[in-house]
Amino acid sequence: MNSILLKPRMNFSCGTSAIHLLDESRLISIVSELNPEAVQKLISSLTSIDWSVELIKEYEHKWDWSNLSKNPSLPWSVELIKEYEHKWDWSNLSKNPSLPWSVELIKEYEHKWGWSNLSKNPSLPWSIELIKEYEHKWDWYHLSWNRSLPWSVTLIERYKDNWDWDHNYGRFAIFSNEFFPWAVKFFDRYVHKVNFDDYPYTSDFSQNLALSMELIERCKENWDWYHLSQNTSISWSIELIERYKENWDWYSLSQNPSLPWSVELIEKYKYSWDWYSLSQNKSLPYQLIKKYKNNLYWSIELL
Known part of the structure; x- marks a missing residue:
């Protein structure tokens, strides 16, 4: 790959490889020791290049398109996506937060998206209507973790049979999402889904940002008080501290x-x-x- 790629900027950080490049000559020296495939992957993942449509076109046959697909620094546009429709890694593209996300874009490539990655992407134009439109395509486990959904009692009620309420990899997605609209009345409706005997779950639940004093009282025998004591979004007061002074860590x-x-x-x-x-x-x-x-x-x- 021609060194012209490196000229726009002189200071790069190569992500997880932790390679910090001070100048072009040093970068060329390092790259020269790598095999061509490694070079393609490295360059395609750089976020500090001044990416342009012209640059992508000039080296069209040299990019690692899988890494390019998840690079947030490309000049993303509907036209760019269309131009290289058959080259993108659509699974990686689906989790890229920098695409010009819209209802129209999702519809246009409905059969190409990796719906599992799409489900955890916070940058989609999330709405109840969007969720309904593709309710049979979403990965509901990842959707249950997504903080950007328009969380409401209405949304949760509508898809109560789809959310991940169950134990999965030692955690509980829906109860661990701090944007879950906890209220006493709502909690009472779903308390049967709570497994207070499971430590990872109770730990997550105790750190839920939406807990009220009333909910704390309702489950005072079940909380992980160590993690509850760390919760920064409880409405702390001397009254609350006094009430549970024997429980706090x-x-x-x-x-x-x-x-x-x-x-x-x-x-x-x-x-x-x-x-x-x-x-x-x-x-x-x-x-x-x-x-x-x-x-x-x-x-x-x-x-």
């Missing part, structure tokens, strides 16, 4: 930046805090650091 709680830190809070539980963990908490206000300077473990981060 105080080591984790001491590190949690989202607690309502105050002199009152620290004084109230001064014999419960893990002061070393508290010392690492960057959300501790300066006046508290000053007041408890003899309790804290000092490090440069606190100064």
